[in-house]
Amino acid sequence: MAKQDPSQDAKNDKVPAGAVRSYLRTQLVPLAVLAFIILIASLISPVFFSKANIQNLFVQVTLNMVVSMGMLLVILTGGIDLSVGSIVAIAGVFVAGFMRNMPVGIAILLALLISTAFGTVTGFIVSKVKIAPFIVTLGMMSFARGIAYWYTQSTPIIWTPFPGADFMYALGSNTMLGIPYLAIIWIAITILTALMLKYTVAGRIIYSIGGNAQAVRLSGIDVSKWQAVPYILSGLLCGVGGILLAARLGVGAPTSGTGLELDAIAAVIIGGTSFTGGIGTVSGAIIGVFILGIINNILDLMNVAAYPQMMLKGVIVVSAVILATIRDRSKS
């Protein structure tokens, strides 16, 4: 049987059994790795399956999950966004800063607007000026981080005395029917991203640009306009991620999100997305985020110190990319 389009694996297909099977086939490796890691985790630590730890896990993955959705969109078009961590910091420090003298709702809105603006600038330079996204977002990474430090004078902004602090605390730590608010938000975002990719014109065009931008262009579609969209959305999602992180930590810190680009790229690639674009799914990225999140979680449970964790993460990420590259090569 010829290969099917993985993005078409949906419940509304005529042959649901076939769709499920072909979904499992495309996602087989990441799913197997996830299952293996869960098995290891449950063997290593008896508390892994405890309600408190599962809740904790779902909270811990929030930031990377939200940011990975943006990263997925960008990588699907064949690009890359290295500025995600810095924009997360931007959103965090600005929302905290703005809460000093305005209602929390407005502060959140403004912080989202600013992070989206950063994404828009990146998108414009990549798509209209046609500079390699690697360079543009590398520059943006430094620029945005610089702003975060400058705005805070490199001291984290704590909002305890400000009006609206209660809302932020609730957002960061309350649960509904045992599910953390943070988890509800990221679940909603992943569903929205999946729906967008599957059912909207934007989603179809994003996939196709990654597959062959020239073919899209010749079809009479304004490729440069659509090429900017994933960077804008990535900016927005980093904003959301930054605010959620700040809500959880209780501060807006200029250092937050450092090294996050590595986590997000790794999650997306581990989830079966092709570095060259055009191939990849939301569900794959979710699996990727969980694989990384659970590894982190176990190491925490085992009281492994932060620095060895960093070392291990580097090894995992590069291994994942090596595997992904081998996979892409064997396909072509």
Add this chain to the structure above:
Amino acid sequence: MTEDDVMPILELRGIDKHFSSVHALKSVSLKIGRGETIALVGENGAGKSTLMKILTGVYEKDKGDILIEGKKHNITSPLYAKKIGIGQVYQQAELIPELTAAENILIGEMGFSRKGLVNWKELKKRACAFIEKYQLSIDPDEKIKNMSVANRQLVSIVKVLQRNPKILIFDEPTAVFSNLEVSLLMSLIDQLKRDQITIIYISHRLEEVFKVADRIAIMRDGYLVSVIDNVNVKKEDLIQQMLGRKSSSMFPEKANLTSEEKILEVRNLSSEKIKNVSFSLRQGEILGIAGLVGSGRTELARAVYGLDRIKAGGIYIDGKEVKIRSPVDAVKHGLFLAPEDRRGEGLVLVRSIKNNIILSNFRSISRHGVCHTKSENSATQALKDKLSIKADSIHTLVGNLSGGNQQKVIIAKALLASPRILIFDEPTQGIDVGAKSEIYALLTKMREEGMSIIFISSEIEELQGICTRIIVMRNGAITGEVESGLEDGEKILNLMYRS
């Protein structure tokens, strides 16, 4: 020299090659003597390049033997071909623009000194020796990126020569050359002949063939139809042998044109690659554009479609001038281009049939930016059935389809876009005969339904078969137009080859 002389340096015995359903080479046998220059001619798709790719190890033959100096060789890779002394001159692709001529020539054999450093002096001396030997006007220190196309070609040739090949293959070496540059190459080849290097020369430019070849081998439809000594050969005879007998049953019957109305007019259009081109397209006709590779056919289509910048001239649709700066504008004005390079420019190979087709017209299957799954499935399913695209379902990846079926996906794209003017660049390139005739029938049907079509092709036969009118291009300009007496292929060929 004839083939009965001593032992041939190269002997091909019954070479056969299939590509899925296409029988590309049919029991080709040929002997070439040492120091001989043999020209290989034939229409596009006759099998010339396939034969050469088998010799250079790019493809593996299905059947037959290759003997070099009487010894049987199974050429399994380009590296193997290189080792046994078969060299091919490629068009620039092998050169590195940032390096100098000397560095490029010897990059494969860069001798490293004991300290692991490149010995530049030695390198340059060796390169210079080669350049001097063949009296070339190349500066060994000049970077490739600053060189003219012809000089780059010369560098590629020297690069192959320094490996001392026994057999040297030129595949369309002059496609992008001016006449002066051609004569430069000719004198280089003369010298190679004096050095007793065996040369296989493929070219569409028959004048060159007459100039360089000792013998001329003619290929058609995968057969080697004849090998003639290059004495008193008439161009007309050669062309006739290249074309062979016509198989008119391939083509649907032509209906007469009903309209004289000009839907598209191009006036004095110039771009980087085309010069002062004027023509018009009538409502409901299939206008053919003939010309060799590099004659400006594709570039004309690109200029009209807003892909190449227009320097002068104008495009008129329904008598009104329109500004087309991008494909977006072109599509807005009712044009649609099905490009020559279908895998590189026409299709998204990693996406499904459905997702490729709908790219051309999202408006028809979406509302407020949301795709309507039912209507996109039914629309693409209907097109798949109508064009009998052979695939499991509309969700099959386009990359898994055969060439003919991929081409049909492009036609389906065009049908969904329902343009008033369709530009089709080499739609039948590399697809088998059956799919070809299906595509001819489809184009004729689209024309009958009122679409106006520009049909670009290197195959004169198919242009004659389905076009109502043919314009011929050469060197970026139109050299003539043929409307009545389309059967006269030689007239068209003469316009294509005339220098």
